[in-house]
Amino acid sequence: MTDPSAVAEYVRARRADVDAALANLLPSPPECPAPVADAMRYSLTAGGKRLRPVLCLASAEAVGGDRAAVLPAACAIELIHTYSLIHDDLPAMDDDSLRRGLPTLHVVAGEGMAILAGDGLLTEAFHVLSKLPGDPVRVLRAVRLIAEAAGPVGMVGGQAIDLACVTPDPQGRTAPPLDAGGLSTMHAKKTGALIRAAATAGAVLGGGAEPQIAAIDRAAAEFGLAFQIVDDILDVEGDSAQLGKTTGKDAAAGKPTYPALYGLDQSRRMASDCIARARSVLSAANLGDSWLLGIGRWIVERRN
Amino acid sequence: MTDPSAVAEYVRARRADVDAALANLLPSPPECPAPVADAMRYSLTAGGKRLRPVLCLASAEAVGGDRAAVLPAACAIELIHTYSLIHDDLPAMDDDSLRRGLPTLHVVAGEGMAILAGDGLLTEAFHVLSKLPGDPVRVLRAVRLIAEAAGPVGMVGGQAIDLACVTPDPQGRTAPPLDAGGLSTMHAKKTGALIRAAATAGAVLGGGAEPQIAAIDRAAAEFGLAFQIVDDILDVEGDSAQLGKTTGKDAAAGKPTYPALYGLDQSRRMASDCIARARSVLSAANLGDSWLLGIGRWIVERRN
Numbered sequence: 001m002t003d004p005s006a007v008a009e010y011v012r013a014r015r016a017d018v019d020a021a022l023a024n025l026l027p028s029p030p031e032c033p034a035p036v037a038d039a040m041r042y043s044l045t046a047g048g049k050r051l052r053p054v055l056c057l058a059s060a061e062a063v064g065g066d067r068a069a070v071l072p073a074a075c076a077i078e079l080i081h082t083y084s085l086i087h088d089d090l091p092a093m094d095d096d097s098l099r100r101g102l103p104t105l106h107v108v109a110g111e112g113m114a115i116l117a118g119d120g121l122l123t124e125a126f127h128v129l130s131k132l133p134g135d136p137v138r139v140l141r142a143v144r145l146i147a148e149a150a151g152p153v154g155m156v157g158g159q160a161i162d163l164a165c166v167t168p169d170p171q172g173r174t175a176p177p178l179d180a181g182g183l184s185t186m187h188a189k190k191t192g193a194l195i196r197a198a199a200t201a202g203a204v205l206g207g208g209a210e211p212q213i214a215a216i217d218r219a220a221a222e223f224g225l226a227f228q229i230v231d232d233i234l235d236v237e238g239d240s241a242q243l244g245k246t247t248g249k250d251a252a253a254g255k256p257t258y259p260a261l262y263g264l265d266q267s268r269r270m271a272s273d274c275i276a277r278a279r280s281v282l283s284a285a286n287l288g289d290s291w292l293l294g295i296g297r298w299i300v301e302r303r304n
Numbered sequence: 305m306t307d308p309s310a311v312a313e314y315v316r317a318r319r320a321d322v323d324a325a326l327a328n329l330l331p332s333p334p335e336c337p338a339p340v341a342d343a344m345r346y347s348l349t350a351g352g353k354r355l356r357p358v359l360c361l362a363s364a365e366a367v368g369g370d371r372a373a374v375l376p377a378a379c380a381i382e383l384i385h386t387y388s389l390i391h392d393d394l395p396a397m398d399d400d401s402l403r404r405g406l407p408t409l410h411v412v413a414g415e416g417m418a419i420l421a422g423d424g425l426l427t428e429a430f431h432v433l434s435k436l437p438g439d440p441v442r443v444l445r446a447v448r449l450i451a452e453a454a455g456p457v458g459m460v461g462g463q464a465i466d467l468a469c470v471t472p473d474p475q476g477r478t479a480p481p482l483d484a485g486g487l488s489t490m491h492a493k494k495t496g497a498l499i500r501a502a503a504t505a506g507a508v509l510g511g512g513a514e515p516q517i518a519a520i521d522r523a524a525a526e527f528g529l530a531f532q533i534v535d536d537i538l539d540v541e542g543d544s545a546q547l548g549k550t551t552g553k554d555a556a557a558g559k560p561t562y563p564a565l566y567g568l569d570q571s572r573r574m575a576s577d578c579i580a581r582a583r584s585v586l587s588a589a590n591l592g593d594s595w596l597l598g599i600g601r602w603i604v605e606r607r608n
Contacts, residue, residue: 031457033493035479036464040456087423092415110474111396112467115419116460119391119426123455126430130448136440143447144434151427152344153335156420160340163416170414175339189337 004301007294011054017067018053019045021075026124039109039117040124044082046100049302052077052195055223055295056202059216062290065206069133073142073205076125077198080150083121084159084194086114093163122150134205142201149197158190166255183256184225191231192224199223199292215285216292219278223296226274229267230300232257236264238304271300308605311598315358321371322357323349325379330428343413343421344428348386350404353606356381356499359527359599360506363520366594369510373437377446377509380429381502384454387425388463388498390418397467426454438509446505453501462494470559487560488529495535496528503527503596519589520596523582527600530578533571534604536561540568542608575604 026032026040053074060070089096089104090111097107106114129146132139148154161182164175178186199220203213236259258267275296282288330336330344357378364374393400393408394415401411410418433450436443452458465486468479482490503524507517540563562571579600586592 033461035468120456120460127451147431152424156424157337164339
């Protein structure tokens with residue numbers, strides 16, 4: 001289950017499951033007013049790697065859980081990820097006009113509607129989670145993991161660190177540039193936390209034993225770090241057409257990146273080391289022959 | 305329990321419970337980065353009537369539930385209400401610079417941090433709810449009620465209707481002005497849904513029987529409508545100093561209001577009729593001697 005072409009096929013199949021489920025997940029008019037329904041759908045169906053939901057499904061499967069039962073939770077995590085992209089792209093934040101190869105939502109629907117669509121996706125994610133089938137104690141634990149990861153100690157907090165470093169507040173103050181430790185904290189919160197929660201919630205909902213859940217949590221933390229390092233490398237090396245978003249923006253904005261701090265070669269080694277550590281953790285918990293490690297490698301080897 | 309001064313005292317006492325609990329509810333540095341922690345706290349502790357949490361507590365008590373056990377849920381609803389005010393006040397939405405007598409958050413902390421603080425409060429609300437004590441089935445039902453009420457078929461949807469009527473989209477299109485039916489749908493979503501969910505979730509978490517929960521839901525729908533009618537009346541009659549927010553904005557923005565559609569006298573009668581209907585519903589469910597009806601009257605008689 002680590003053969004690259006088998007992994008690519010597995011990822012493609014799970015992504016198709018997720019895309020099919022997402023297509024029918026959101027409320028529609030007349031219950032949901034058309035402008036916000038359209039706006040949410042625009043961003044949700046604009047493509048994307050679906051890394052977090054695929055990881056959630058693979059984790060549930062790794063511990064012997066039922067993938068179909070976990071699918072709505074996987075989709076809820078993608079709703080949260082999508083909301084975070086919409087809000088991050090706003091003029092008051094990263095001010096991006098291109099995402100996944102399409103104009104960003106605020107360009108198409110206006111800033112106010114983009115803010116609301118993000119709010120709607122975030123809230124709807126918890127609505128979806130609250131209706132999950134299965135043991136309510138496990139469901140509540142998954143809600144807690146996901147809310148903590150997405151909230152002010154997690155993703156929102158990471159974005160706040162990022163914003164404070166780049167954008168002056170109304171008093172004209174900017175936070176000092178991040179050092180290596182600060183960069184790593186920011187990324188652990190901004191992208192790492194939700195990637196970890198996706199995997200861990202999948203393991204919890206799949207009925208995993210505590211040592212399995214703990215191993216998947218640690219492996220996913222490595223995947224999250226590797227993902228960010230590779231993201232920074234692609235921002236230097238990639239081109240906008242392939243990535244579907246503006247490249248070179250981080251460096252231009254004076255944001256610290258892994259290649260800037262460590263150089264490209266060392267950054268690539270750091271990403272590989274993450275996967276090596278994830279392998280030992282997963283093997284020690286007898287999860288070495290799940291799809292998880294292959295997904296980790298796919299994260300490091302991706303080109304967009 | 306309908307004597308106005310006893311009701312006022314009950315509301316004051318519950319508001320004090322809520323304010324005390326809110327003071328320690330949010331995460332702090334170092335787990336939560338300081339800029340977003342400060343921003344969330346600024347808006348959450350800026351005062352406010354605490355109507356929704358008080359109604360949540362009174363509903364739990366009305367069905368014989370333990371107020372203390374429901375207090376975190378009541379606070380979570382206030383987090384959601386506070387986030388909605390922060391986002392509604394943004395330049396891309398209502399563009400308000402005064403709220404509860406203080407400069408709005410985006411004026412103080414910048415637009416980006418205000419968006420993030422709202423996102424953080426919304427997400428943290430679900431984190432708080434996920435940790436509620438008691439029967440997990442009831443807790444999940446409360447999460448579902450609150451998420452549905454706050455989301456795109458509820459509050460976010462109502463705000464989207466409002467925005468689409470007032471602010472042209474990037475193509476320059478504005479939705480046609482609302483008629484009486486449209487106005488009532490917008491308010492039922494924008495303010496009614498969360499007021500209803502506050503009461504109903506309180507009844508669910510308090511262990512209410514289904515007929516009690518249904519009666520409280522219907523009464524709270526009347527309270528929500530009365531609240532909005534009175535809000536519109538105060539927007540015409542009140543002054544900024546007493547209300548702590550800019551008055552006369554709705555009329556100036558060409559938004560339909562109850563006084564504009566029905567006149568002041570008829571609007572006042574409509575608010576009283578809501579309370580009368582709530583009284584019959586509550587009495588029929590043997591909830592007539594709870595604090596709920598008194599709170600309904602307090603909503604109609606308030607001056608800010």
